[in-house]
Amino acid sequence: LGFTWSGISSGTFAVRHVPPGFMFDTKGPMGFTLRPNQQMVQEGFLNSVVANHLIKMLAPTLDFKLGHILNLPIIEHAPKKLKIIIKMAIKLSSLDWVSNETSWDFAVFPLLRADYRQHVLKDTFRKLRAHWQKMVLEMQRLEEENNRSFIVAYGLQEELDPAVPLKEITLTCNPFYRYHGNKNESELEALLLADTMREFMSYAVGCMFGRYALDKPGLILANQGETIGDYLKQISAPTFPADDDNVVPMLDGDWFTDDITERFLKFLRVTFGDEHFEENLKFIEQAIGKDIRKYFLRDFYNDHVRRYKKRPIYWLFSSPKGSFNALIYMHRYRPDTVSVVLNDYLREFQAKLISRKGHLEAISISTSTTQVEKTRALKEIENLNKMIVEMEEYEREVLYPLATEQVEINLDDGVKVNYNKFGGALRKIAGLTLKK
Numbered sequence: 001l002g003f004t005w006s007g008i009s010s011g012t013f014a015v016r017h018v019p020p021g022f023m024f025d026t027k028g029p030m031g032f033t034l035r036p037n038q039q040m041v042q043e044g045f046l047n048s049v050v051a052n053h054l055i056k057m058l059a060p061t062l063d064f065k066l067g068h069i070l071n072l073p074i075i076e077h078a079p080k081k082l083k084i085i086i087k088m089a090i091k092l093s094s095l096d097w098v099s100n101e102t103s104w105d106f107a108v109f110p111l112l113r114a115d116y117r118q119h120v121l122k123d124t125f126r127k128l129r130a131h132w133q134k135m136v137l138e139m140q141r142l143e144e145e146n147n148r149s150f151i152v153a154y155g156l157q158e159e160l161d162p163a164v165p166l167k168e169i170t171l172t173c174n175p176f177y178r179y180h181g182n183k184n185e186s187e188l189e190a191l192l193l194a195d196t197m198r199e200f201m202s203y204a205v206g207c208m209f210g211r212y213a214l215d216k217p218g219l220i221l222a223n224q225g226e227t228i229g230d231y232l233k234q235i236s237a238p239t240f241p242a243d244d245d246n247v248v249p250m251l252d253g254d255w256f257t258d259d260i261t262e263r264f265l266k267f268l269r270v271t272f273g274d275e276h277f278e279e280n281l282k283f284i285e286q287a288i289g290k291d292i293r294k295y296f297l298r299d300f301y302n303d304h305v306r307r308y309k310k311r312p313i314y315w316l317f318s319s320p321k322g323s324f325n326a327l328i329y330m331h332r333y334r335p336d337t338v339s340v341v342l343n344d345y346l347r348e349f350q351a352k353l354i355s356r357k358g359h360l361e362a363i364s365i366s367t368s369t370t371q372v373e374k375t376r377a378l379k380e381i382e383n384l385n386k387m388i389v390e391m392e393e394y395e396r397e398v399l400y401p402l403a404t405e406q407v408e409i410n411l412d413d414g415v416k417v418n419y420n421k422f423g424g425a426l427r428k429i430a431g432l433t434l435k436k
Contacts, residue, residue, distance in 0.1 A: 002032040003043050005064060012168065013055050013064055015046045017090045031069060044086040045074055047143070048150040049160050075153050082149050089142045092135055096171040101202060102307060107217035109203040111196070112271060121272055121280040125196065132173035139169050190287075197287040198303055201295070204267040205260070205304075205314065209329035210242030214271065222331055224411045240270045245340050246332040250296055250316070250325040255352050256345070260300075260327065261293040297325070305429055311415040316427040317341050319394040323387045324349055325427075330418065335406040338425070342399045350391045357384045398424050 003015040004024055015031070024030035033039045045051050051072060058068045098105040110116065116128040147162035166176040175188035183191070206212040210221040210231040215238055221231055231242050243258060250260045265281070272280050285291050290298075305312050315333075317326045326345050328337055360377040363369050369377075402425050409418040419426060420434045 002030050003039070003046065004028050004030045005046075005069075013046075013052050014170070015043055017043055017093075029065070040083045040086040040090075042074060043090075044082060044146050045150055046072075047146065049147045049162065050150040050154050050156060053156075053160060075150075079149070082146070085142050085145050085149075089139060089146070092139050092142070093171065096135065096173055100172060101199065101206070106219075108212075109200060111200055112203075112214070119273055120276050122283045124272075125193065125283075128196075129192075132171075136166065136169050136171055136174045136176075139171060140164055140166065143169070193287045194289070197284045198295075198299075200284075201264060201292075201300070202304065202307065204264050205248075205300075205327070207240055207267060208243050208248055208260070208263050209246065209314070209327075209332065211313070211329060211331070213242070214239045221329075224331060224409075225334060226332055227334075240267055245344065246328050246334075246337060247340055247345055248327045249345055249349075250300075250327055251349070252293070252297055252323075255349060260296050264292060264296070297322075301327075301427060310429060310431050312419075312429070313415075315419065315422070317399075317422075317425055318427040319390050320424075321390050323390050324394065330409070330415070331411070333409055335408055338399065338403040338405075338407065338422075342395065342403045346391060346395055346399060350388065350395075353384050353388050353391070357381055357388070360384070 002018050004018050005013065005015045006028060018024075018030060022030075033042055046069070054072055055064065055068055058071055059065070097103050098107065099110050100106060101109075110128055111121070111124055113128075116124050116131065118124040118127065143164045144162045147160075147164065151157055151160050151162055166174065168177065170177050172178055173192075175192040179188055179191050203212060207214060210226075210228065211219060213220045213231075213235050215235045220234055221242070228242060228244050228246075231238075243263075248258060248260050248263065249256045254262060256262075268280055268284075269277055281292070288295055288299075301312075301314075301316050304314055313330055314327050315330055317328065317338075318324065324346055326341050328341070360381050363377040364374050364381065366374075402422060407421050409421060411418070416432055416434060419429070419432055
């Protein structure tokens with residue numbers, strides 16, 4: 001139990017409360033109090049404008065070392081009210097953090113909590129947004145109250161102002177803090193809405209793979225080699241079932257019934273019903289600025305890689321030009337997973353392309369079709385030929401050799417080591433390639 005801070009920072013100095021069980025290093029030093037009953041007060045002081053004012057004198061280069069913290073003159077100033085304020089601030093920060101998918105204690109996506117859930121997604125977001133606004137304003141009040149208390153204790157009423165601008169309220173649900181730059185309130189709200197919808201879609205993908213489930217909070221499948229059988233032991237009759245084979249195709253068109261776009265549309269129906277489905281879908285697409293399929297094809301994986309800081313938990317098998325894409329969940333990976341991608345998806349996709357090409361060739365020579373239809377068919381045939389060649393090369397040079405290897409992975413080695421075992425089969429990610 002202690003508190004930590006960023007060793008080097010160009011912004012305001014602040015500490016973070018750390019519960020038991022966490023490690024630290026020189027870039028994120030950690031302090032421990034000799035008087036546990038005073039820790040809340042010490043953290044309140046270190047997060048006050050008084051401490052920030054003083055430490056900038058001790059560390060003008062903004063390199064905050066342990067010695068600088070130890071040299072701060074801390075007054076034993078612990079009225080009961082102050083401890084309550086600090087506990088409330090820690091609680092609000094924790095609630096904000098655990099609503100993020102990357103948090104260890106993440107349980108369920110906020111839009112699906114009963115407190116905010118409405119039949120219409122737009123109404124649900126409005127209710128959640130009102131709650132977030134209340135959290136931000138309450139945190140602002142608590143921080144200003146904390147500042148005021150220490151300013152008085154140190155007799156600095158003439159030198160320091162207790163006010164805290166909204167942009168310094170460090171909650172992820174606060175758009176003024178989350179998005180930097182000179183943006184007006186309308187632009188900030190649009191960014192927050194778009195990101196919330198993208199996070200909702202990310203949670204849906206997690207449900208597709210069995211990482212999460214609508215029927216049970218928290219992680220479901222998160223250990224190496226877990227299967228659909230392990231999932232069904234926890235959730236015997238899932239509201240939205242996880243994918244059976246741990247492969248979710250992501251293609252330009254409805255070539256497979258378990259395509260990521262089709263599965264998301266089903267997820268939306270399950271979570272918000274059929275009655276307002278079209279309205280809810282339109283709301284999401286307007287928020288993210290494109291239709292669902294285009295988002296999954298063009299942006300989803302980039303967002304996922306960014307969300308997990310270039311250590312993705314979903315891996316994208318992708319042909320050289322991106323005509324074929326299929327996601328897997330690394331925790332459910334097995335040595336035969338590549339064979340499943342090859343036999344059940346890539347080769348099946350090839351067969352569908354060839355069938356489609358045959359249909360178009362019939363149109364192109366039919367006497368009953370117009371010249372416009374023939375021209376359109378010939379153009380599509382040309383594209384299909386390129387895709388078929390791409391699939392053949394991807395199978396011959398990459399996927400088939402890899403499938404025969406029956407590659408083993410070990411999650412303890414980390415994403416970087418394991419991801420690189422698949423070479424050109426997976427989408428290349430800058431910064432994830434091992435140095436030779």
